[in-house]
Amino acid sequence: MGSLKIENVKKAFGPVEVLKGINLEVTDGEFVVFVGPSGCGKSTLLRVIAGLEDSTSGRVVIDGADVSATPPAKRGIAMVFQTYALYPHLTVKNNMGLGLKQAGTPAPEIDRRIGIASSMLSLEPYLERRPAELSGGQRQRVAIGRAVVREPKLFLFDEPLSNLDAALRVNTRLEIAQLHRRLKATMIYVTHDQVEAMTLADKIVVLNAGRIEQIGGPMELYNAPANEFVAGFIGSPKMNFIDGARLGETAKTIGVRPEHLTVDTKSGAWKGTVVHAEHLGADTNLYLDCEKAGLITVRIFGVYDAEPGATLYATPDPAKTYRFGADGKVLK
Amino acid sequence: MSTATRSLPRTIGAHAILLTYTAIALFPVILVIMNSFKSRAGIFGAPLTPPTPGTFDLIGYTTVIGQGDFTHYFQNSLVVTVASLFFVLLFGAMAAFALSEYRFRGNTLMGLYLALGIMIPIRLGTVAILQLMVASGLVNTLTALILVYTAQGLPLAVFILSEFMKQVSDDLKNAGRIDGLSEYTIFFRLVLPLVRPSMATVAVFTMIPIWNDLWFPLILAPSEETKTVTLGAQLFLGQFVTNWNAILAALSLAIMPVLILYVIFSRQLIRGITSGAVK
Ligand SMILES: Nc1ncnc2c1ncn2[C@@H]1O[C@H](COP(=O)(O)OP(=O)(O)OP(=O)(O)O)[C@@H](O)[C@H]1O
Ligand SMILES: [Mg+2]
Numbered sequence: 179m180g181s182l183k184i185e186n187v188k189k190a191f192g193p194v195e196v197l198k199g200i201n202l203e204v205t206d207g208e209f210v211v212f213v214g215p216s217g218c219g220k221s222t223l224l225r226v227i228a229g230l231e232d233s234t235s236g237r238v239v240i241d242g243a244d245v246s247a248t249p250p251a252k253r254g255i256a257m258v259f260q261t262y263a264l265y266p267h268l269t270v271k272n273n274m275g276l277g278l279k280q281a282g283t284p285a286p287e288i289d290r291r292i293g294i295a296s297s298m299l300s301l302e303p304y305l306e307r308r309p310a311e312l313s314g315g316q317r318q319r320v321a322i323g324r325a326v327v328r329e330p331k332l333f334l335f336d337e338p339l340s341n342l343d344a345a346l347r348v349n350t351r352l353e354i355a356q357l358h359r360r361l362k363a364t365m366i367y368v369t370h371d372q373v374e375a376m377t378l379a380d381k382i383v384v385l386n387a388g389r390i391e392q393i394g395g396p397m398e399l400y401n402a403p404a405n406e407f408v409a410g411f412i413g414s415p416k417m418n419f420i421d422g423a424r425l426g427e428t429a430k431t432i433g434v435r436p437e438h439l440t441v442d443t444k445s446g447a448w449k450g451t452v453v454h455a456e457h458l459g460a461d462t463n464l465y466l467d468c469e470k471a472g473l474i475t476v477r478i479f480g481v482y483d484a485e486p487g488a489t490l491y492a493t494p495d496p497a498k499t500y501r502f503g504a505d506g507k508v509l510k
Numbered sequence: 511m512s513t514a515t516r517s518l519p520r521t522i523g524a525h526a527i528l529l530t531y532t533a534i535a536l537f538p539v540i541l542v543i544m545n546s547f548k549s550r551a552g553i554f555g556a557p558l559t560p561p562t563p564g565t566f567d568l569i570g571y572t573t574v575i576g577q578g579d580f581t582h583y584f585q586n587s588l589v590v591t592v593a594s595l596f597f598v599l600l601f602g603a604m605a606a607f608a609l610s611e612y613r614f615r616g617n618t619l620m621g622l623y624l625a626l627g628i629m630i631p632i633r634l635g636t637v638a639i640l641q642l643m644v645a646s647g648l649v650n651t652l653t654a655l656i657l658v659y660t661a662q663g664l665p666l667a668v669f670i671l672s673e674f675m676k677q678v679s680d681d682l683k684n685a686g687r688i689d690g691l692s693e694y695t696i697f698f699r700l701v702l703p704l705v706r707p708s709m710a711t712v713a714v715f716t717m718i719p720i721w722n723d724l725w726f727p728l729i730l731a732p733s734e735e736t737k738t739v740t741l742g743a744q745l746f747l748g749q750f751v752t753n754w755n756a757i758l759a760a761l762s763l764a765i766m767p768v769l770i771l772y773v774i775f776s777r778q779l780i781r782g783i784t785s786g787a788v789k
Contacts, residue, residue: 230684251690263681267703277689324685 179241180206180331180364182227187236189222196222198388200236204366204381209358211375212368213411214385220368223385224334227366229253241331251280256325257334260341262317264309264324270296271305274324288327295326298360299353315346319353326357333365339374354378372414376400384408406506409433415463418474422501425470429501429509436463436477438498441484446491450474452484466492539765546570546758553754570759573746579734580760583742588767590652590738591720594659598716599709601660602667603675607697609668610675611683621672627665632658633725643730650733658726663716674708675701710778717775721768739764 182204189197196219204210212220225231227238229250238245245253256277264273271292278288296302299319309317318338325333335354339347355378358365369375375382376396384391384399384407391411392404403409409417415436422429440446441464450468462482467473476492484490501509544560545553552565559565574580609621632639639658640649648654678701686696702709727741743760746753 225684228684228688230687250684250688255688257685257688259681259685261679261681263679263685265682265686265700267699276691280690324689 181241182332182364182366183237183239184223184227185237185239187223187226187233187238189219189226189231190234196388197226197233200388200390202383202390202393204364207362207364209365209367209378209380210383211379211381212366212383212385213370213372213375214391215411216370218385219388220370220385221336224257224336224366224368227332228255228257228334251277254331255334256328256330256332257336258318258321258325258338260337262309262314262321262341264317264320266309269306269308270301270312270320270323273309273320274327277324277328291327291329292323295323298326298357299323314342315350318342318350322354322357326361331364333363335365335367337368337370339369340371351377372412376412382412384411386411402508403500404508406431406433406502409500409502409508415475415477417500418471419502420471420474424472427501430504431502431506433500433502434474434494435498436475437479438495439474439476439492440495441466441476441478441482441490441492443488443490446493448474448492448494450490450492452486452488452490454486455482455484457481464490466490468492542758543762543765546755546762548755550755553758567755570755570757571763573753573756574759574763577745577756579737580739580742580763582735583737583739584763584767586652586736587721587738587740587764590655590659591717591767591771593652593656594663594720595713595717597656597660598663598667599713602664602712603671603702603705603709604697605664605668606671606675607701610672621668624668625665627661628669632662636725636729640729648730650731650736652731652736654730655726655736655738658730659720659723663720666715667712670712671705671708674705678704706778710775713775714772717771718768721764 182202184200184202187197187200188195200223212223214220222231226233229238229245229248233246240253240255265276268276274292274295275288278291292305296305299322301316301319301323304312304316304320309320312320318341322338338354339350342350351374354365354367358378367374367378379396381393382396382399383393386407392399392408394402396412399408399412403412406419410419410433413435417433417435418439420432420434422432425432448466448468448471450466450471453465453467453473455465456463459481461480462478462484464476464478464482464484465473466476471492474492503509541557545557547561547568547570548565549567549569552561552567556565561567605624609617609624643649643654648657682700682704683696686700691699722740723738724740724744727736727738731737732741739760743757743764746756746760
């Protein structure tokens with residue numbers, strides 16, 4: 179009861195084409211995350227799904243019905259915004275109930291749903307307060323609650339956590355994951371935070387400049403990126419890209435993730451000097467300037483003592499080395 | 511006791527400048543009010559001194575209240591000002607919302623067209639307006655004045671309000687749309703309360719020229735029934751003798767209603783934006 183199909187959706191603002199033909203299928207109960215660099219069209223795509231923006235061409239199908247001409251309120255969706263967007267003049271309770279009231283739901287039913295949602299999100303003590311009297315985290319929970327009470331077919335989240343501080347972000351992320359498990363609803367979530375994408379998603383959609391680069395599960399994207407963009411976008415620190423010609427390879431570019439490199443003080447494939455070391459406790463990031471490979475990042479698990487200027491040898495794991503052709507695609 | 515941002519000499523300096531400015535700005539007003547309580551001889555003998563027991567005289571006020579239909583003139587002024595203000599704010603805000611919220615062909619052009627009135631004084635069109643009013647039988651009605659003042663106030667209102675409406679969070683409006691609110695509800699319940707301070711600013715800027723205007727009442731509605739206060743005060747300005755007591759008293763009285771309206775709007779200005787909607 180919550181499937182979504184997007185067929186060749188294009189969106190242009192004047193002469194600027196922001197979405198260049200998006201095709202996507204989301205099955206019922208799936209948690210799909212859109213990631214991509216800033217300005218790639220994630221929010222625009224979400225707004226097209228919500229009906230807040232008309233697509234220039236293409237179809238949006240929710241639950242088998244073409245909704246291209248349906249107003250947002252009738253699409254059976256709920257949206258959570260980055261800036262919370264609570265109604266300042268209404269109490270928490272009325273904020274959550276307004277959509278149902280507009281739809282003509284009987285009052286006892288509205289109260290029942292608000293009761294369930296507010297206990298789920300621990301909002302009971304705040305029901306009579308106004309948004310101005312809540313903290314940022316509480317406001318975002320109210321915004322999520324407002325979506326939950328509508329019992330939508332489709333939840334849409336547009337970077338809901340990016341205004342929260344780091345600790346609160348982790349908590350709220352957990353709450354959203356639990357919410358998905360309990361409601362078993364279809365959710366679409368926009369973020370440019372990799373950790374959110376990797377931890378929440380059943381399926382990640384990587385967007386770049388208005389096009390889908392790859393769709394797949396988190397591990398699929400990590401282990402088998404389709405092209406250089408996805409390889410560089412998923413994973414932190416970023417994958418090292420080395421000019422194939424410098425290594426005497428036929429491929430245009432060679433990619434190795436920092437965690438798939440090992441270092442040794444005596445021997446190895448690429449000799450280099452330590453430029454900088456970042457000690458994070460659980461792991462250490464080393465920046466090496468190599469004679470053959472140029473500047474690369476190496477991620478070592480645990481503590482590793484290396485002074486800038488020291489000579490080290492880095493060796494890539496041959497099974498986890500990616501080869502990209504001139505068009506950026508992975509060579510098999 | 512000085513802090514990083516405040517030191518005694520600087521505070522004194524700032525206050526001295528502000529107080530001087532206030533004194534200069536208030537001087538004519540005080541002069542008018544002061545002299546309105548004096549006898550004719552007192553006004554001409556010592557215009558700059560406050561009323562003394564010797565010069566104190568309420569003759570001005572008794573003339574104003576006794577002669578002519580001054581309460582009626584007041585009522586006319588008030589009706590015209592409040593009604594024009596209401597329409598300027600309503601239509602101005604609606605046009606501003608449309609311009610800032612909806613993308614349609616000719617949006618920018620329409621905005622420029624609506625703002626044109628800021629640069630072209632409406633009085634240039636007096637003859638045409640008079641002909642129009644004669645043709646539609648609106649001469650000597652308050653409606654004529656209300657229509658003209660609404661037209662006069664709209665350009666600035668649209669211009670200022672559309673700037674402020676652009677700053678209202680899109681997310682909030684979109685949240686309303688998803689909850690099934692109509693565009694009118696979004697406009698009246700979500701957007702207007704958030705731009706209330708700018709509405710108050712526009713109200714103040716619109717109100718004062720309307721209240722003080724002499725031109726259009728004189729041309730469009732000079733009849734006894736439709737006279738406004740400013741026009742009514744002309745009664746005492748004779749070609750040979752001018753009843754200064756009555757004029758000063760009428761002007762002093764005319765300040766009151768604007769002052770009250772101003773206090774109402776400036777409270778709105780200060781009360782500030784309903785915060786907590788976003789961030
Ligand atoms: N109303 C609009 N008019 C013109 N251009 C727009 C409009 N809305 C968005 N754009 C353009 O569309 C592009 C995509 O915007 P969008 O908001 O979808 O990006 P995004 O992927 O959500 O980025 P971010 O991660 O920064 O939120 C941007 O280049 C933006 O400038
Ligand atoms: Mg966005």
